[in-house]
Amino acid sequence: MNPRKPHVDWDSLFGDDYDYFDLPDLTPELSGIEASSMVELGGFQPGSRLLDAPCGHGRHANVLASRGYRVVGIDRDERFLEMARDESEKMGVEVDYRHVDLREMSFEEEFDAAVSWYSSFGYFDDETDRDILRRYRRALRPGGRFLLDMHSPYRHIPSVLANHDMHVDVLRRGQDLAVDIQELDAEASRYYAEKITIRDGKVERARYSVRMFTAPEILEWFRTAGFSHARVMNETGGPFTVSSRRLVVLGTA
Ligand SMILES: C[S@@+](CC[C@H](N)C(=O)[O-])C[C@H]1O[C@@H](n2cnc3c(N)ncnc32)[C@H](O)[C@@H]1O
Known part of the structure; x- marks a missing residue:
């Protein structure tokens, strides 16, 4: 559960x-x-x-x-x-x-x-x-x-297997990064994600979840x-x- x-x-x-x-x-x-x-x-x-x-x-x-x-x-x-x-x-x-x-x-x-x-x-x-x-x-x-x-x-599966049960997306703009880490809950068929942005050294986090x-x-x-x-x-x-x-x-x- x-x-x-x-x-x-x-x-x-x-x-x-x-x-x-x-x-x-x-x-x-x-x-x-x-x-x-x-x-x-x-x-x-x-x-x-x-x-x-x-x-x-x-x-x-x-x-x-x-x-x-x-x-x-x-x-x-x-x-x-x-x-x-x-x-x-x-x-x-x-x-x-x-x-x-x-x-x-x-x-x-x-x-x-x-x-x-x-x-x-x-x-x-x-x-x-x-x-x-x-x-x-x-x-x-x-x-x-x-x-x-x-x-x-199915898009996430290869990345999940390679990243300790998580799907990771990284977007780079110069020195700045947006990293989206998605943890899959297989029972609920839903991923729980945290988007972490690092911009001019400042870190922001946003959580969300999406049904698959x-x-x-x-x-x-x-x-x-x-x-x-x-x-x-x-x-x-x-x-x-x-x-x-x-x-x-x-x-x-
Ligand atoms: C991924 S964006 C896609 C927007 C647009 N369809 C596009 O292709 O650019 C998702 C959008 O959903 C809106 N949104 C999220 N929850 C909503 C809600 N409960 N009611 C109306 N809009 C919502 C957000 O403000 C955002 O603009």
Whole structure:
């Protein structure tokens, strides 16, 4: 039995260390490519109404709006929403950004499609995450689609075997380091992580935990949440295998 409970230090995880270490890699080019993948993998129809949840700093929502989609973006982080609004102004596009917690989404059959991109699902306990999935389902009109992009659970295994039962990610920016240490709880199929940043010699720590799903398990969650159909694929829409970088799920309401 493991006494640990899911917990996330959101503000530390997505504070200015995120801007410093992570944002430079999330280039406009990458976001544009990912937005194209969403459209292709989700089969989003031109001009349709999309929910980007959570939208972060709007890197996909603004691009999708520039391509003619009608987009609502929600996030818990006001700072990210401000960045998203500033960028939408610069780009001359319109996105409806709202400060909404995923656990309180209450849209009813309003969207043709919804997307959760970049490992943004599975941070809460299972009951809460199942409830969030039901909320995505309720946000969709009948036949609407939900595209969920997550880490593959198998991605971590070689590193875990090599690192005393832990998965370790190291990101270096000059002399500064962001070290993400993830301890796997196999019984809960969840990793408990600590992100340690060392910047100008100053050390910051943020804890979080993320659920990892096998394909049959997440498909069962989709069915239980009321989706009439769901299937898994890899990041390019091909078959999901142990070598896939991402586990992508497409559910139909
Ligand atoms: C990994 S980022 C991904 C954001 C965006 N999809 C992207 O690709 O850049 C996860 C996001 O989830 C947001 N978030 C975390 N918990 C949330 C909650 N309970 N409700 C709404 N947003 C939340 C964070 O503020 C952050 O912007």
